[in-house]
Amino acid sequence: MLGLMAQAGTYLPRTAFTYFNLGPLRQTGVELWLDQRFSRELAASVNYSWQSEPEILDDPNPFLASELNLPPTHRFNAEVNWNGSRLLGAASVNAATDAFWSDVLSAGFHGYTDGYATVNGSFGVKWQGGRIITTVKVNNLFNQTIQQHIFGDLLRRTVIGEIKFRL
Numbered sequence: 001m002l003g004l005m006a007q008a009g010t011y012l013p014r015t016a017f018t019y020f021n022l023g024p025l026r027q028t029g030v031e032l033w034l035d036q037r038f039s040r041e042l043a044a045s046v047n048y049s050w051q052s053e054p055e056i057l058d059d060p061n062p063f064l065a066s067e068l069n070l071p072p073t074h075r076f077n078a079e080v081n082w083n084g085s086r087l088l089g090a091a092s093v094n095a096a097t098d099a100f101w102s103d104v105l106s107a108g109f110h111g112y113t114d115g116y117a118t119v120n121g122s123f124g125v126k127w128q129g130g131r132i133i134t135t136v137k138v139n140n141l142f143n144q145t146i147q148q149h150i151f152g153d154l155l156r157r158t159v160i161g162e163i164k165f166r167l
Contacts, residue, residue: 033047101113
């Protein structure tokens with residue numbers, strides 16, 4: 001019944017933005033990762049993923065090319081962590097290639113986002129045998145303007161101070 005109403009141009013509030021399953025897609029990709037603990041204090045990880053452009057498969061109700069998202073083809077992350085008896089810290093790099101987003105609103109809001117790379121870091125000190133930990137974390141250290149989704153926020157550097165208490 002709701003489908004007939006929609007065809008006639010009559011929408012109920014909850015059906016005005018209903019999403020329908022579109023036809024089948026074939027998506028292929030690879031993800032590689034490595035986590036390594038070098039000692040009790042030092043650990044590192046790295047990962048890489050590749051995703052091909054989705055292929056629209058034949059179907060009576062095919063996926064519309066205009067609705068197709070193209071996520072970043074390449075993504076890369078690397079991180080090193082130190083957790084010593086008194087000091088702790090981390091450094092990471094995150095990168096992704098450009099992407100096309102069409103999953104929000106109408107075609108006027110569809111578009112590409114640029115590829116990006118961020119460098120992040122943190123440094124902390126343990127006090128009173130680790131009962132209190134103070135940390136400063138910096139995301140996007142070089143203050144690049146990053147938009148991960150066409151309808152998303154513009155991300156800039158963030159600096160966070162943190163105090164943890166173990167009771």
